[in-house]
Amino acid sequence: MPAHSHRRPAAVGAAAAAAIAAGLLAAPGTAGAAELRIHDIQGDTRISPLAGHQVTEIPGTVTALRAFGSARGFWVQDTAPDGDPATSEGIFVFNGSRTPDVKPGDSVLVSGTVSEYYPGGSAAGGQSVTELTKATWSVVSSGNPLPAAFPLKPSTIPGRYAPETGGDRNIERLALRPGSYALDRYESLEGMRTRLQDANVVGATTKYNELWVTAEPHENRTSRGGTLYRSYGDQNGGRVKVVSLIPFAERPFPEVNVGDRLTGATAGPLDYDRFGGYTLQATELGEHEHNGLERETTRRQSADELSIATYNVENLSPKDSAAKFARLSEAVVTHLASPDIIALEEVQDDNGSTNDAVVSADATLKKLTDAISAAGGPSYAWRQIDPEDDRDGGQPGGNIRVAFLYNPERVSFEDVAGGDATTPVTPVKRDGAVTLSANPGRIDPQNPAWEDSRKPLAARFTFRGEPVYVVANHFNSKGGDQGLDSRFQPPTRSSETQRIAQAAIVNTWMKSLLDLDPKARVVVAGDLNDYAFSPALDRLTDGGVLTDLVSRLPRGEQYGYVYNGNSQVLDHMLTSRSLSRADYDVVHINAEFADQASDHDPQVLRIRP
Template sequence: MPSTSSARLAALTVAAVCSAASTLVLTPAAHADTVRIHDLQGTTRISPYAGRTVADVPGIVTGVRSRGSAKGFWYQDPVPDGNPATSEGVFVFTGSVPQVAVGDSVTVSGTVSEYVPGGTSSGNQSLTEITGPAVTTVSTGNEVPAPAVVDARSVPSRYTPAGDSAAHGSINGLTLRPSTYALDRYESLEGMNVQVRDVRVITASDPYAELWVTVKPSENRGARGGSVYGSYTAQNTGRLQIQSLGAGADFPVADVGDTLKGATTGPLDFNAYGGYTLVANELGTLGRGGLERETTKRQAPAELAVATYNVENLDPGDTTFEAHAAAIVGNLRSPDVVSLEEIQDNDGPADDGVVAADVTVGRLVDAIVAAGGPRYDWRSIDPVDDQDGGEPGGNIRQVFLFDPRRVSFTDRAGGDATTPVGVTAARGKARLTVSPGRIAPADAAWTNSRKPLVGEFVFRGRTVFVIANHLNSKGGDQGLTSQYQPPTRGSEVQRHAQATLVNSFARSVLAAQKDADVIALGDLNDFEFSRTTTAFEGGGALWSAIKSLPRNERYTYDYQGNQQVLDQILISPSIRRDRAFAYDSVHINAEFHDQISDHDPQVLRFCP
């Protein structure tokens, strides 16, 4: 998630002011002869001085944030206490352009506040600040305290302690153990001047002038230079977000596998959109890794190629139709069937009752033809207005594209937004009651979420059942750097119910025809090792084919330094066991700063 836009910084500023106001306690000021910055930070995540006023706390300015709305500066005590658990730096929230410069020796009086980026409901850790400050400049041009080096040796391989059960799973009150846990190591450096050197980019630059690097070059390294997220219990501890205190236009435009050569130095911050962040005064020099977009293998005449591609809120007002068409034709080699997710209605986010998407799909089909691809036919079902989640007014849905020169679609009338599709058997073969149709659209599992689209295709005389999915998102889940460990993943409850319904439907097809070819695919918004995937696979009805790839190639998405699986293609036993298949996660978007979608498409090839 991005974290430096003016709107977001304004929101953080308001929250910071409210936080300061809510924690203000009228107590006598603590003076400099007894209070230093490391005293304010303490040995846990919560300052022992939270809510109290302090006076004349000394230090040297290490960084100044003068842009945006969350203005302030970091300063650091040049005389550390020798305790590795106590940070020597802290952020001073001014709310206006600070009248200090890096190298100034200052004293600060104000109120110590624990500000929670994103608000307390986010579950995020808090950031210790001094608010309402009175700043006195003692001298200028001083040497800045040497940066603490963050590298593979200094960051532990264990990610975090378990939260205190008596505190609802929070780690806030636990004494920091920076030599044991990575999150404790970063917390012990909160607000301090830190440095990384010669680090590899693992999430590309975004429009908000931020990227992610790893200080651990060998940690879960992906096949193309990222860091693969393969388990809830095996976190990538070397991940660190990089922002800059300079102008956004000067920020590196980097892709995964590039490097920041030399030193990147600045204060260590904590924000709502990624947690621990090095806000650089000094940025390393960008070194290109030369990553190129992938192209999959073209299907053989006897192979059926089925793909899934989330085109990220595509509507007629977008400028990406030609780029998506070029990707489908050039990088995906014109699959026979393409499940598209996030196709919006004909006027996009305008919330005016329009639900049809023929203009949106027509523009994409025409662009594909112009790019040298087939003139795809298509099937979909318009949703009930504003009932399927996504961007308000956009009415996103799944759409089947298919090449009529190679595949036919079996149309059976009666399918609409509210009619559930069923399965019958005729002469030992399964068939849908409606085609296209939607699975159990009235079930509570689909509340404010996309309903699966089911279609019956025929390729070389063989029927193939395809289920296009777009499950509910992870929005609202606690982040990996949450104060609650392990974090709560509340959104997965609905996905488990959704996956169970799709599995039940797939099993009904297999009950009618044991050797039926069934494919469930799409943006599942969950990992290949998740309980959501387990629910999809229940009873052996389906199996996630991305697990056929080596572990360092299993990703479709890159988020906060973690390459992870969100998009999947699951296959029935007849495809998995009886026929050879090939699976490809085609990396054309997620690793690149100029992505046209945040998802990489997936392609399955097999012989029905």
């Protein structure tokens, strides 16, 4: 949990005034309250009616302790609930960087200030966490049994995800309806002990020692055991993040893959986290049951098939370990069967994140192609265009760009001068044949839509005497978008506007090529950072100039990326009408696994031009 250095109490409403009048709450600056309980503090909305007020001698039992980091404290839960499912009986007592002198099973009386804390800050759009801060407490007795944990399962998680409200879309003021909405159910359990039994893993263990499980294992299930994010209305409310409060020396955090299970009980207080939303802080972890998920291998192309792949290699630079280059090489040679052309995304410059004037990526690409050759693959050549320094977004200093690898024994490439960082490439007729003004060349690189974003790279290859155009893309990221679990519903997708504009540029370029050659064989590929059902993909395929191949796969296979337990598609391969018989495959080797060479799965298609 992030440091609590920017805690600002929410405004105190009429409910607090009513509580004061009723004698349940002391007026600000005075002492004493009559029989105030945790459920009175939590209230039946997302914001405490007592926020900003001091409360005294709130009774409860300590259920869990966070004894590390700068957000230490403990969770306390009332063992005499009020029977209202909308009012939580648990709360976190924040103690800064000091380890509190309590232990689970202690019966305590806690005094402090009711606060609303927004992980990541209020502007991030997430939910708040009701807490007690500036707290003091006394231990009444020890060794008491913990309250029973609320079971998270299909019958307790509503199918609808979130309420909606007009105007500012802020759902904080709405009364919680835990029987109607998944987000309301989780909010009504904030701070309380919850439990999942035999939990299915839908998001692999990350480097931050967290994983994702689902309370609804049959919800939009993928073919390999994940949960498919298939529309803006299918948020998959069963997803819950799991972290551990158990010391790792006592119980190492499990390294799990999608499709594995945590058998038995996984239990602890329910918290809210900036990175992932509602989070079970486990004091009990189920046993890791391996499902034996294997990395996929695509078939090799036949002699008359041209194979084209796309792969986001995640900030690849010469500074990366030999192990990463070996893993990427294994993916190319073994799992992708040495494609004839590869569109790469996130290729960094020759000194990676060092923020200087270096923009060349020859050293990066040489190290990769040498590793592929050493792994038994072809001796790939490469083509790319160096970006302007610090103009294409990504990691500062990294100068990420898209690039092509191609096998010169299978594919020929005619270099046409004129392509650089700022000159647009256009389809032209030359000597009676359609070609490109530069090969390779960037599409409309000075258009404002590409500000702080990678510019598409178009190239014309020849396979068995036939020209094939490939456009490599890496659209702007989703940074700044509100999360699915936002307190604003529906959440704002602010980054989408730029991707729609980028898609329109590529679509217009495609139409200009097809105007000259209606039968042009074109593959548009890359990390588009958006879904098959998104407005950006609608704009890219406008007029039927392109077909998004992921939509042709069985529904349970339409993904290549896993985020917060949702299996989804961000990388795409699209083809023009003349390539209607493409054989397409998402090759699952990364996204579902704790051990990743990249967070994206590569994709490959095979065509007969």
